[in-house]
Amino acid sequence: MATYMVQPVKLVDVKAGQFSNGLNGHSATNGVNGTHGTNGIHEMKNGLNGYAEEKPEQATNPVEDEDLEIIEDVADPHCVAENPVKISFQDITSAAFLIKSGIQCTPCQRSHLSDMTGMELYLKKEFLQFTGSFKERGARYALLMLSEEEKRQGVISASLGNHAQGLSYHATRLGIPVTVVMPIAAPIMKIQKCRSYGANVIVKGESMSEAKKIAMSIGKRRNLVYINGYDHPHIMAGQGTIGLEIVEQMGMPDAVVVPVGGGGLIAGVATAVKAISPQTKIIGVESDKCPSFTRALEHGGPILTPNMATLADGLAVPTVGYNAFATAVPLLDKMVVVREEWIALAILRLVEQEKCVVEGAGAAGLAAIFSGHLNEFKGKKVCLLLCGGNIDTTIFGRCLERGLAAEGRLLRFCVTVSDRPGGISELCRELAALGVSIKDIMHERAWIRDIFSVEVKVVCETSDWAHSEQLRKVLTEKYSHVVFNDVPMAIAN
Numbered sequence: 476m477a478t479y480m481v482q483p484v485k486l487v488d489v490k491a492g493q494f495s496n497g498l499n500g501h502s503a504t505n506g507v508n509g510t511h512g513t514n515g516i517h518e519m520k521n522g523l524n525g526y527a528e529e530k531p532e533q534a535t536n537p538v539e540d541e542d543l544e545i546i547e548d549v550a551d552p553h554c555v556a557e558n559p560v561k562i563s564f565q566d567i568t569s570a571a572f573l574i575k576s577g578i579q580c581t582p583c584q585r586s587h588l589s590d591m592t593g594m595e596l597y598l599k600k601e602f603l604q605f606t607g608s609f610k611e612r613g614a615r616y617a618l619l620m621l622s623e624e625e626k627r628q629g630v631i632s633a634s635l636g637n638h639a640q641g642l643s644y645h646a647t648r649l650g651i652p653v654t655v656v657m658p659i660a661a662p663i664m665k666i667q668k669c670r671s672y673g674a675n676v677i678v679k680g681e682s683m684s685e686a687k688k689i690a691m692s693i694g695k696r697r698n699l700v701y702i703n704g705y706d707h708p709h710i711m712a713g714q715g716t717i718g719l720e721i722v723e724q725m726g727m728p729d730a731v732v733v734p735v736g737g738g739g740l741i742a743g744v745a746t747a748v749k750a751i752s753p754q755t756k757i758i759g760v761e762s763d764k765c766p767s768f769t770r771a772l773e774h775g776g777p778i779l780t781p782n783m784a785t786l787a788d789g790l791a792v793p794t795v796g797y798n799a800f801a802t803a804v805p806l807l808d809k810m811v812v813v814r815e816e817w818i819a820l821a822i823l824r825l826v827e828q829e830k831c832v833v834e835g836a837g838a839a840g841l842a843a844i845f846s847g848h849l850n851e852f853k854g855k856k857v858c859l860l861l862c863g864g865n866i867d868t869t870i871f872g873r874c875l876e877r878g879l880a881a882e883g884r885l886l887r888f889c890v891t892v893s894d895r896p897g898g899i900s901e902l903c904r905e906l907a908a909l910g911v912s913i914k915d916i917m918h919e920r921a922w923i924r925d926i927f928s929v930e931v932k933v934v935c936e937t938s939d940w941a942h943s944e945q946l947r948k949v950l951t952e953k954y955s956h957v958v959f960n961d962v963p964m965a966i967a968n
């Protein structure tokens with residue numbers, strides 16, 4: 476029988492006098508439900524909400540197979556379709572105050588890509604958070620807002636990765652037992668990271684929906700609070716703190732471009748930014764492989780949207796959050812859906828031009844600019860959220876190649892040359908003379924009609940789009956049979 480370990484409850488004693496200043500329940504900082512107003516005092520006094528930042532001991536309390544059985548009617552009381560909760564600006568300022576000591580205020584710097592894109596581009600570098608994404612903000616705030624009893628019992632969530640990592644890291648630092656259920660498709664690197672941050676990790680569920688049901692069922696049986704990674708009001712408020720920092724760091728932007736998964740990030744950021752700078756446009760971006768928010772807008776509310784495999788795995792949420800949708804929609808100016816090639820190209824450009832390693836979700840904003848969807852902001856001040864950097868190394872390698880191909884810098888072609896001695900070397904000389912670098916070359920004779928010919932397949936790298944065009948021209952003029960297999964996207968430089 477498979478067993479899974481649950482962290483034991485091990486909290487370090489709350490310091491004497493912690494509750495003595497009578498600030499219980501001060502409403503301005505209570506967040507959404509206003510019931511846990513003492514939390515800020517913990518954070519203020521100890522920087523750690525009253526708990527020493529230490530790792531819980533090894534697990535003692537195994538989860539048995541029967542714990543994993545799904546309870547069909549289990550529901551999350553914080554995310555109810557019929558009664559969506561909207562967050563307010565005050566929720567976000569409360570969150571900012573509470574999480575300040577445990578979260579990085581990440582840089583928001585003018586980008587080298589400004590000239591290339593024709594915009595005053597600023598990059599908010601959230602991938603520099605300790606666990607590699609902005610998800611820590613919401614996770615820490617939601618944890619700090621738990622009651623003492625809830626902290627003792629522990630929390631549970633289901634996530635493909637970034638929320639799980641943020642929650643695992645901060646729960647462990649705060650001495651709160653944490654369990655995360657990750658679907659079997661979750662990247663191995665993210666599973667290992669959660670374990671290293673001290674979480675009890677259960678890898679189970681064919682999909683996110685199944686993992687979520689399992690997590691909520693365990694939560695119900697074990698009396699653990701389920702923390703939805705995009706729709707819990709405290710999560711949204713925590714993510715909104717990015718918006719406050721953006722305005723403080725770059726003044727009033729003309730637009731803020733926000734990648735959208737379940738919608739918590741855009742809901743929080745839009746609430747913060749619009750309250751201070753109502754004229755700033757809020758733009759949401761999704762991959763065309765998982766356009767759940769766009770479908771929800773068309774439908775008039777969250778609706779199940781089957782997702783396909785995407786480079787932007789952080790955005791692959793089949794149904795957007797009810798609270799997130801209700802909060803974000805009135806503040807949203809535009810939604811953009813981008814093709815994967817643009818995301819791959821954006822990842823490549825961010826590495827080459829900015830030395831930033833970001834995951835697909837984090838590059839979606841730049842992809843929206845490259846795809847021409849935001850041309851109305853040429854000459855304007857635009858902020859892009861580089862919200863995550865947790866990319867699998869093999870996927871990263873593939874992205875770079877795809878980006879090169881999309882830009883027309885990696886080409887694949889097939890050319891028929893004479894089979895007499897020197898035919899192939901002549902082709903190679905031609906490529907060398909053009910400054911084209913051969914990555915791969917292969918030739919075959921057996922299936923060629925003309926017995927005196929050979930077919931040569933080449934994968935090669937050029938310096939840019941114009942260089943590729945020059946290669947095409949030279950080859951088609953010289954050889955009667957040349958076929959380029961990929962049609963690269965024309966990228967304005």
Ligand SMILES: Cc1ncc(COP(=O)(O)O)c(C=O)c1O
Binds near residue numbers: 610704705740
């Ligand atoms: C890197 C990254 N960017 C953006 C998002 C989207 O956030 P939300 O689900 O709150 O819309 C996620 C969600 O996991 C993410 O991991």
